[in-house]
Amino acid sequence: MSDPRPAKQPWNKSSKLASFKGLRGFSDAVLVFGSLLLAAAVFSLLLSVLWSVISAGSGAMSAEFLYQNNRYISTTTSLDYGGVGHAILGTLELVLLATAVALPLGLAIAVYLTQSQSKLRNLVRAITQALAGLPSVVSGLFVLSIISFLDAQKSGIFGAVALFPLMLPTVARVAEEALRLVPQDLRLAALGLGAPNYRAFFQVILPAAKTGIITALLLGLARVVGETAPLILTIQANEGTNLNPLEGGVATLPTYIYGFISAGYASSITRAWGASLVLLIIVGILFVSARLLTGDKKKKKSKGSK
Amino acid sequence: MSRGDRLFFGITSSAAYFAFILVGLILVFLIAQAWPAIQEQGFAFVYGDKWEVTEEKTILQIGPMLYGSILIALLGVLIATPMAIATAYMIVFILKGGWAKLATNLIDLLAALPSVIIGLWGVLVFTPIAQGWAEFLHQYLGWIPLFATDKGTTSLNSSPFIAGWIVAVMIVPIITSVTREIFSQFDRELVNGALALGATRWTVFRRVILPTTSGGITGGVLLGLGRAIGETVAIYYVLQLSMNINLFQILEPRGGAIASWILSRFGEATDKEFHGLMAAGLVIFITTLIINLIANVIVNKAQPWRK
Numbered sequence: 239m240s241d242p243r244p245a246k247q248p249w250n251k252s253s254k255l256a257s258f259k260g261l262r263g264f265s266d267a268v269l270v271f272g273s274l275l276l277a278a279a280v281f282s283l284l285l286s287v288l289w290s291v292i293s294a295g296s297g298a299m300s301a302e303f304l305y306q307n308n309r310y311i312s313t314t315t316s317l318d319y320g321g322v323g324h325a326i327l328g329t330l331e332l333v334l335l336a337t338a339v340a341l342p343l344g345l346a347i348a349v350y351l352t353q354s355q356s357k358l359r360n361l362v363r364a365i366t367q368a369l370a371g372l373p374s375v376v377s378g379l380f381v382l383s384i385i386s387f388l389d390a391q392k393s394g395i396f397g398a399v400a401l402f403p404l405m406l407p408t409v410a411r412v413a414e415e416a417l418r419l420v421p422q423d424l425r426l427a428a429l430g431l432g433a434p435n436y437r438a439f440f441q442v443i444l445p446a447a448k449t450g451i452i453t454a455l456l457l458g459l460a461r462v463v464g465e466t467a468p469l470i471l472t473i474q475a476n477e478g479t480n481l482n483p484l485e486g487g488v489a490t491l492p493t494y495i496y497g498f499i500s501a502g503y504a505s506s507i508t509r510a511w512g513a514s515l516v517l518l519i520i521v522g523i524l525f526v527s528a529r530l531l532t533g534d535k536k537k538k539k540s541k542g543s544k
Numbered sequence: 545m546s547r548g549d550r551l552f553f554g555i556t557s558s559a560a561y562f563a564f565i566l567v568g569l570i571l572v573f574l575i576a577q578a579w580p581a582i583q584e585q586g587f588a589f590v591y592g593d594k595w596e597v598t599e600e601k602t603i604l605q606i607g608p609m610l611y612g613s614i615l616i617a618l619l620g621v622l623i624a625t626p627m628a629i630a631t632a633y634m635i636v637f638i639l640k641g642g643w644a645k646l647a648t649n650l651i652d653l654l655a656a657l658p659s660v661i662i663g664l665w666g667v668l669v670f671t672p673i674a675q676g677w678a679e680f681l682h683q684y685l686g687w688i689p690l691f692a693t694d695k696g697t698t699s700l701n702s703s704p705f706i707a708g709w710i711v712a713v714m715i716v717p718i719i720t721s722v723t724r725e726i727f728s729q730f731d732r733e734l735v736n737g738a739l740a741l742g743a744t745r746w747t748v749f750r751r752v753i754l755p756t757t758s759g760g761i762t763g764g765v766l767l768g769l770g771r772a773i774g775e776t777v778a779i780y781y782v783l784q785l786s787m788n789i790n791l792f793q794i795l796e797p798r799g800g801a802i803a804s805w806i807l808s809r810f811g812e813a814t815d816k817e818f819h820g821l822m823a824a825g826l827v828i829f830i831t832t833l834i835i836n837l838i839a840n841v842i843v844n845k846a847q848p849w850r851k
Binding site for chain 2: 262273372517
């Protein structure tokens with residue numbers, strides 16, 4: 239399949255085109271400086287969020303804060319004791335459980351979207367895209383209704399189930415884009431050599447799309463690692479460390495933040511900022527590594543075509 | 545087809561159909577749990593404005609919350625759209641190479657920020673600032689009903705105005721990325737032609753770029769609207785939820801947001817209330833599902849190169 243896009247020429251962004259003189263120049267100047275100003279407003283909002291989290295969160299940071307759990311800690315305990323160790327472990331546990339199902343399933347949907355000739359394909363794509371807009375609270379309510387239907391106790395596994403529908407569309411979309419980047423010729427060549435479709439996929443397409451699939455995984459993780467509402471609805475809090483997803487409460491970073499903001503004391507707010515910083519660092523690592531991977535990919539691709 | 549292939553395609557297509565099943569399951573479970581409340585409350589559930597749970601009777605109605613969600617989402621879109629279009633314009637038509645890439649990455653990072661962090665920032669850092677803006681608006685433009693407040697209102701925090709800004713922060717990246725994608729694939733010949741005819745930057749933007757891309761941008765705005773209506777935690781912190789409906793006084797510290805209402809009532813909900821909250825969730829689900837389906841149809845049509 240050839241790329242239907244016209245060959246890319248760089249936009250002429252030379253400043254000579256935009257002389258801001260005279261009446262004609264005035265409206266151009268308004269456009270350029272107006273858009274710079276509004277964009278600056280967006281970036282200052284972003285920087286304000288980042289700076290607030292980093293400056294206020296570093297006040298809570300210490301080795302103890304990172305590995306201790308919250309047992310025997312009240313909302314007014316001094317910051318020398320207690321931390322988010324249990325919440326980090328809980329978050330990782332739930333997110334990995336959700337990933338274990340969402341990654342293979344999302345990948346399979348992506349394969350279907352890129353390889354199937356079925357007429358249902360566009361419908362599947364539409365419903366997957368619509369799922370991407372699923373409000374997180376609805377996902378929580380959905381799992382809550384399952385819990386109530388099963389008459390089960392809230393536990394970690396249900397939190398993971400509530401994260402899954404939120405993660406699936408992201409993984410499917412990014413994986414689809416990754417698979418689409420693999421030249422169709424590769425697959426056809428494999429088929430021409432007599433490979434069945436599944437071997438063409440596992441031995442030719444998947445290795446070629448490896449970094450893209452990892453990107454899909456990373457962006458999927460980043461999408462759900464900070465989700466709060468579904469977890470508030472489906473798991474019980476826990477002050478201690480609990481790695482059993484089938485029984486008892488489990489602490490996660492978002493619900494930890496939620497709980498400590500609601501408490502409202504100065505030291506509890508500092509703890510919330512500290513946990514936010516930890517969460518921000520996790521999201522940042524996932525995000526930056528996803529970007530580095532796709533950056534490499536594009537560079538390699540453009541080198542190859544030359 | 546070999547047996548391996550049949551298995552391979554069998555698995556991938558069942559995964560694809562699972563997407564339908566998932567949406568179906570969400571609908572079925574929510575309807576099943578919401579049914580007792582819908583049956584008991586009738587259609588007034590959607591537009592009424594009483595939420596009373598006592599021993600004798602239970603009245604569950606979410607009118608002000610539903611209205612508030614729409615009001616806040618519209619405010620958010622109103623604030624976010626100009627900023628998003630400007631940012632996309634800057635990235636595609638003004639910034640060069642590395643700077644454009646950096647700006648794109650920063651915008652995408654904003655999209656990745658968890659809403660609980662935006663909420664924490666919103667209530668502790670942004671609210672005092674926005675309160676200043678609100679006081680300014682009220683002082684100088686208070687004669688416009690939009691910026692008026694009730695008698696006796698002293699502090700202008702926890703208002704739909706502030707919630708609208710918080711929502712705007714979260715949907716700016718959504719609208720920006722759709723708009724940026726459409727701008728960057730814009731037909732260069734059209735622009736060059738317009739420039740050759742003597743058009744200025746402004747005329748090219750206003751008469752050439754905007755008319756041809758407005759459809760796709762509308763799709764992006766709808767995606768943002770869907771996200772805004774479902775937003776829960778961040779609004780929960782910055783808004784004073786009230787069943788006393790606030791029609792248009794956006795600076796008044798009372799408003800509604802249906803998703804935040806679910807969160808605020810959920811902890812101490814009685815059995816009947818539980819079903820009512822499920823019904824509220826059903827309302828959000830159906831609303832956002834419809835908005836998203838329409839939005840995606842529009843966006844896909846505006847981005848034919850994605851197929």
